[in-house]
Amino acid sequence: MLKTIAAAMLMSAAVFTVAYAQDGGKVTVITSFSKDVTDPFKAGFEAANPGFTLDVQNKSTSAGVKFVDETKVNNQVDLFWASAPDAFENLKGRNLLAKFTPSVTGLPEKVGSYPVNDPQGYYFGFAASGYGIMSNDRYLEANNLPQPREWGDLLKAEYHDHIAIAAPSRSGTTHLTIETILQGEGWAKGWATLTGIGGNLQQVTERSFGVPDAVNSGQTGIGIVIDFFAFSAQASGFPVSFSYPSVTTVVPANVGIITNAPNQKGAEAFVNYLLSEKGQAVLLEPAIRRLPINPALYAKAPEGFPNPFEDPRFQSMITFDSDISKKRTDVVDTLFDQLITFQLDNLRGATKAIHEADKALAANDQADARVLIAEARQLISAMPVTADEAASDETRAAFTGGEQKTARQAELEQKWAAFASEKYAAAKAKAEQALDLID
Amino acid sequence: MAFALSSNPIRRMTARPGQVLAVTLIALFLAIFLIIPAGTVIYIAFTEKGTGALTAVNFIDFFNTDLFRRSFFNSVYVSAMSVVWATVIALPLAVLTTRFDFRGSLVIQTLGFVPLIMPPFVGAVAMQLLFGRNGTVNLLLNDWLGIRIPFMEGLNGVIFVQSLHYFPFILINLSTSLRNIDRSMEEAAQNLGSSGLRLFRRIVFPLAMPGYLAGASLVFVKVFDDLATPLLLNVKDMLAPQAYLRVTSVGLTDPMGYVISVILIVVSIFAMWLSAVAMRGKDYSTTQRGGGGLVRRKLGFGESVIAYGIVGLILLLVLSPHIGLLLLSFATVWSFSPLPDAVTVAHYSRVFGESSIYIKNTLIYASLAGLIDVVVGGAIAYLVLRTKIIGRRWLDWAATSALAIPGVVLGIGYLRTFYGVTLPDGTPLATLWIMVVLALAIRRLPYALRACYAALQQVSESLEEAAENLGATKQRTIRRIVLPLMTGGLLAGFVTSFSTAAVELSATLMLIQSNSDAPLAYGLYVFMQSPAGRGPGAALGVIAVVMVALCTLLSHYVIERRQKALGMAK
Amino acid sequence: MTITINNTELAVSPAKAISIQNVNLCYGSLHVLKDINLEIQPGEFFAFLGPSGCGKTTLLRLIAGFNNAQNGRVVVGGQDVLEMPPWKRDIGMVFQSYALWPHMTVARNVAFGLEERRLPRAELEKRVAAALALVGLSHLAERRPSQLSGGQQQRVALARTIAIEPKVLLLDEPLSNLDAKMRVEVRRELRELQQRLKLTTIFVTHDQEEANTVCDRIAVFNEGSIQQVGTPMHLYEKPANLFVANFLGTANILDGKVSGAGSTRSFEVEGGGSIPVPEGVEVPAGSKLVFRPQYATIGTVEPGAVPLNGTIAHREFLGATVRYGVEVGTGTVLVDAPFHSGDALLAPGSRTVLGIKPGSVLWLAD
Incomplete structure (x- = not known):
């Protein structure tokens, strides 16, 4: 029966399309969202806008950006729909997004401290996401670990080898998490936190979804993820928990219309639908569980569902400066890769040695050893570049190939990697020396 | 090197028009669908960032970077060790199924092939659930013995997974070679007092060398160029993952990714060249002089028990990812426990409706790609082994280099090359599904090419000369003598291309333009992005594996039938 | 020894x-x-x-x-x-196809069986050399089988077998x-x-x-x-x-049956002619008359021989002999006549008589 109706609708839609070629047809969207997210939206959009069909092309965010860029000469895509705001910044920077003013009004300007929409009107937030710590209950119980709640918790010895994170160079959302920590705690302290967590990492995954996947299956206990991964996993029955640390931010997931969209009307209709109450309601479905940006919808949310517009935790979150973030994106990602991702064995070895020395010190306090351990910590958190250097034109030029560059990217990478491996080796030596002193 | 000369007693002084045409057509095909698209992307390796000026400085940077040097050595080490372990797995299976009267040989040949058909993402998840740090095996080991074995960690983890994944290349090629050895070769050795392992080591295995080398070099190159497995295991200090990470990062126009791609290509071609050199000057073709293929020995009771035991263990090991996949497809929640919490068929009902379009597309794409590969691969093999036409080696190298070109590079290359070309109605050429087929065909061509080589190397030239002598033209000789005798090898090549193309994702992900054109692997990818999609994704994966396995079984059946009809197996 | x-x-x-x-x-x-x-x-x-x-x-x-x-x-x-x-x-065997292993040189092929018998190196080399010398191929020891002629391959196969x-x-x-x-x-x-x-x-x-x-x-x-x-x-x-x-040599076979008994037995050739069966000769049931071409005379019947009439169908000049095909009864038999210089040959189509000595014929069954 449903099929007949659908067929009839398609037929009439076809007739309609001929009559009013502008209103209807295929709306092509490139998205990084999973089928669980896109299917309900597709169904809702097509029901609310008869005549349109949504054609979903699923690509990872980076592949999607590449695709739109490579095909701009003969663009066939109407919309880009993904989480990471930096991907939209990237598209916008390449003039691949078109300006638009949605017809839906009355939505808040900010979620947490992050502006919902692009100030120039090139892309629009339709859902909010916060970053935090996801953990597998069974795993924690089996390993006798408490649930970590703050970034600082993750530096503790007990979490050594139990944490996963996606490489920020691979995952726009993780990049925002890292940047949030750096902005919230400051460059030096932020990196100390990050290298501290880095020393406790079990794995650095290449895909964003690799982290929740590892936590869901229990391969690792703790993951640094975007909130909806945890919420939808919970809704699917996985024994996982999630917490927002106090230094975090809520950022919107976005949608934007591609320049020269073949179906401009359809693209606009989809953006309007996403922002409409009907569209926002879809976000609450168990397999999606993202935070709507329409505050009215939280009345319908399940119990325990966080409300960024009322929950005091979100109000105290830091202000995210996307200009600073944009300036040093490449540097931060590369630093993370060279200092943590590609040095993981060295960093973990040094951190483990420090944890062991610490443990011995707690049982038998000795001043010399304490100094050595502190020095080892210093070595681990040492940075080859300062915050100013990271955002300087010279350093950025190394990544963009600009004229001010003083070194090529490959040279910088090698320099930083050598720096890290030397410091980690020294830190490990000091920690071992401390342990010898204590024993 | 008098050997090399006299091992090719037939010299064809002049190229025939047909050969020139074949070379030209293949060269055009490779140029348009491989070299130009890949070239448009890879040339970045030779340019300076920012200015775009030509330079070699990037290669100097490559060798000056610790990470890349380490990655290079890790890649070589892992590839070599994977060949060793893949051999350990493939050898008993190949020998038992081709040389012994072994019930279920057909099933084993098929099942032994299944590991190649590992759909992306789901396979990885299933492997982690079984062998990961908190996978089934380790959870049980930890409960019983208080130990964990790091199957899936570090370089050894990569070697473990790669050996399980790619050993079928050796199995397939070695089996074909073993079947083609004239029986009298073995009997002569037995007659002179040789038996058992010594006989195998000294006579049978050396004679099967063309097939083994074809398989082993494929494993080496494939492992060397594979990025999915190391990334799944979070091993990043290997070359292929480094290239991938750099090529696909947002916003970065980092030439190093392309530099690594160039190095991958060079090493791959070098490895293939090495295996060709190893075979040079050895005429291994064995005319079937009525002796028939290797005689199949009957196993005694004790031997049978041991043989079935070994085969069972190996199959259990190599099929464990698929067993995990099957469990996952029926699982409700599977987290930090040896087995899923409960079972359900809901995932299958969810994918049932939408999978038919994926299945149809996959079958069309993969079989077309396989067909193209066998035709082009067979032609290249013939030109290289049977003619002296100029440029034939270049065709071989060009086709082989496809092995080392990352799928994303090819995908982007296709977009760059073909997106600007439009059909009369304005649709870009790159959006047609046939481009997906061509990309798949190019990616899988090296597999088919190796199989065609091995098959042709074992067909004695005298058989062709006999046909020509009886008045058959070159074309008719190929059609009536060479092709029928190569059927086994060609089918093996087709099966390899087909089944691996059926689960290929990387190049297709870039080229799929609409859901109605998408193959199974794409459907899988879409599902495997969310926790709730894991089950349906696994169900789709199971469907893919079953489908490809059935096609493989059918081809094996055809091969066996054919071998019997030709009296090559008894 | x-x-x-x-x-x-x-x-x-x-x-x-x-x-x-x-x-x-x-x-x-x-x-x-x-x-x-x-x-x-x-x-x-x-x-x-x-x-x-x-x-x-x-x-x-x-x-x-x-x-x-x-x-x-x-x-x-x-x-x-x-x-x-x-x-x-x-038990040494030389295969029809020779089955020389293409991946080994001639010397290695010959040495193979000895290596399997774990012969000391020196003894082994000696015997390989001896076996190759035996077949006269010492100079080709380092060649590969594919570089040898058929006869040489055959001798390598023989040497390989004899060596053990x-x-x-x-x-x-x-x-x-x-x-x-x-x-x-x-x-x-x-x-x-x-x-x-x-x-x-x-x-x-x-x-x-x-x-x-x-x-x-x-x-x-x-x-x-x-x-x-x-x-x-x-x-x-x-x-x-x-x-x-x-199977061995050329034989004339004529259908017919035995009539009479005891000393008056004779073999009635189908379509004409009769040959007495000597006493004591066993004629199994279903037997046919068999004789070699050189055991009959053509044109003359010597004493003690039995005449059989026939027509010459064809003839072949073989040098020392002339072979005639003669239709006898329902079959054709071959007869070799010695050729002497100056002899006139019988013309095909002419009637002739064959002389057959009963002592030189056989009666054989299948």
């Missing part, structure tokens, strides 16, 4: 006898070897002769161990070998891949070598000339069973049945 050939000293073991007793072999419902019994004397050069598919190669492979008999015994040098695997039998000092030597159609001239040469060499080595040898062939020229005795095979065993001369003179008579 040792012998010296081509200035090479070679060890040879005393010749062994081969005894094949009640051997049967079936492939499913196909009875390939039917109750074979055969005694081959030590040092004998013995041939298995028969058309293709007669079971001769099957029996050879069975002796070598590549086929399994359903029952019976094969005793070589006093030892039942049927239960032994091929590699324990020490086998108890007996089996040759599976060893001359079939050689050209006619080589064939004559090699078969003489083979015979010479066998005589010197005193090696019990079985030679499988479908060519009666080969068998006749080199072998001491021959077993004629047809359809899985041995038809007759004997020296070439015996088989030619006294074939046991029509098949043997026909």
